[in-house]
Amino acid sequence: MLNGAVSGRTFPIAAVAAAFVAALGVPAAAQEAEQRRDCLDCESSRMLSAEPRVFHTQEQSFRVVPMKGLVRPWALAFLPNGDMLITEHDGRLRIVRDGVLDPEPLAGLPEVFTPRRKGLMDVALHPRFLDNQFVYFTYHKASPKHRLAATTVLARGKFEGRGALVEVRDLFVADADYMGAAQTSRITFGPDGKLYMVVGQPARYEVGSSDYAQDPSNHAGKMLRLNDDGSVPDDNPFVDTPGHRPEIYALGIRNSNGLAWHPETGELWETENGPQGGDEVNIIRAGANYGWPVVSYGRAYSGDLTGTHSGPQRTARQMEGVDDPVFFWSPSISPAGLMFYTDDRFPNWQGDLFVGALRGAELQRLIFNDRGLLVRQQSLLRELGQRIREVRQGPDGLIYVLTDEQDGALLRLEPVER
Numbered sequence: 001m002l003n004g005a006v007s008g009r010t011f012p013i014a015a016v017a018a019a020f021v022a023a024l025g026v027p028a029a030a031q032e033a034e035q036r037r038d039c040l041d042c043e044s045s046r047m048l049s050a051e052p053r054v055f056h057t058q059e060q061s062f063r064v065v066p067m068k069g070l071v072r073p074w075a076l077a078f079l080p081n082g083d084m085l086i087t088e089h090d091g092r093l094r095i096v097r098d099g100v101l102d103p104e105p106l107a108g109l110p111e112v113f114t115p116r117r118k119g120l121m122d123v124a125l126h127p128r129f130l131d132n133q134f135v136y137f138t139y140h141k142a143s144p145k146h147r148l149a150a151t152t153v154l155a156r157g158k159f160e161g162r163g164a165l166v167e168v169r170d171l172f173v174a175d176a177d178y179m180g181a182a183q184t185s186r187i188t189f190g191p192d193g194k195l196y197m198v199v200g201q202p203a204r205y206e207v208g209s210s211d212y213a214q215d216p217s218n219h220a221g222k223m224l225r226l227n228d229d230g231s232v233p234d235d236n237p238f239v240d241t242p243g244h245r246p247e248i249y250a251l252g253i254r255n256s257n258g259l260a261w262h263p264e265t266g267e268l269w270e271t272e273n274g275p276q277g278g279d280e281v282n283i284i285r286a287g288a289n290y291g292w293p294v295v296s297y298g299r300a301y302s303g304d305l306t307g308t309h310s311g312p313q314r315t316a317r318q319m320e321g322v323d324d325p326v327f328f329w330s331p332s333i334s335p336a337g338l339m340f341y342t343d344d345r346f347p348n349w350q351g352d353l354f355v356g357a358l359r360g361a362e363l364q365r366l367i368f369n370d371r372g373l374l375v376r377q378q379s380l381l382r383e384l385g386q387r388i389r390e391v392r393q394g395p396d397g398l399i400y401v402l403t404d405e406q407d408g409a410l411l412r413l414e415p416v417e418r
Contacts, residue, residue: 171230176220333360343397356388
């Protein structure tokens, strides 16, 4: 179930939240629940067939064409000629050329820290890629401070055209260490030409604390805004504020798995994994605070409203100075990649928001009315039983999805006549 508003117009959600949390289950332990939410070691209960499959909905019939051969794919970016770069969480960068997956990964990537559910994450092209061939990616590298810990890095290389990235170097290393559980980082270039990079907060307590999301001297739990060389823009909201890291654009973020720009308003939308019953979609604004870990529409994995290392600090769901989510999910679906669909290949889906779900093992379509308010959600691909990590609109107007599985796949959604 969902509730909330879009484009800055909020309608009441606190009353609905009380009904939601009353229906939540109580897992045995917080860490076990977090592991179940985003398990990188669990296998899907159903193996994905390599054969195309047709689905029918009230508005649209479509065919799903799988391309198998990937291992825990995480993100994808389209090259100008329609080829695709795909990251695999274990540290490989793959390429799809003319619709065929190259069996060999691209060379040139740095050593990626992969223990304890860390790895290679997002990938994006520079807005002037045709001029500079710059490919950006985020990954985990070993922390110099703590044994077995990792930190998040933004790196850049040049795509030399065939089998490698060259001139690869780190542009920005976050001051944010992690050990157990999942921690993610997404990147996207904005209409202003700046790079927006979200850095999750520590999900467990061996290193760091969820309090870091409210600590302006730390990068964890923040949205960052950077120049294309990793430096700090001089118009960032906290660039002249004592005690604040100048890269910070927004704070109070738990763990983000998706970023997308609204095609009409130019707003940056974000999916966020909350605690139990508190997954969110937010509109990210300069200098805004999104509340974690002080307030949340979720509760602890123990079932308590607060505390026990996983819940928010307060029972109140809203707080002055904290931006409310556009909407939230309860029960949680572990939202991942998101995309606004804008092409006419699926005319009935134009303007809709698509969100991948990890725990939900589905692709959700979110439909808005002419006032920009959410009025309906639709579950797609649930029959496949696959964790959906990424969703993108291709230059051909089709929809491309990555399944976060050991036997992973790229799925192409194409319209068919009923």
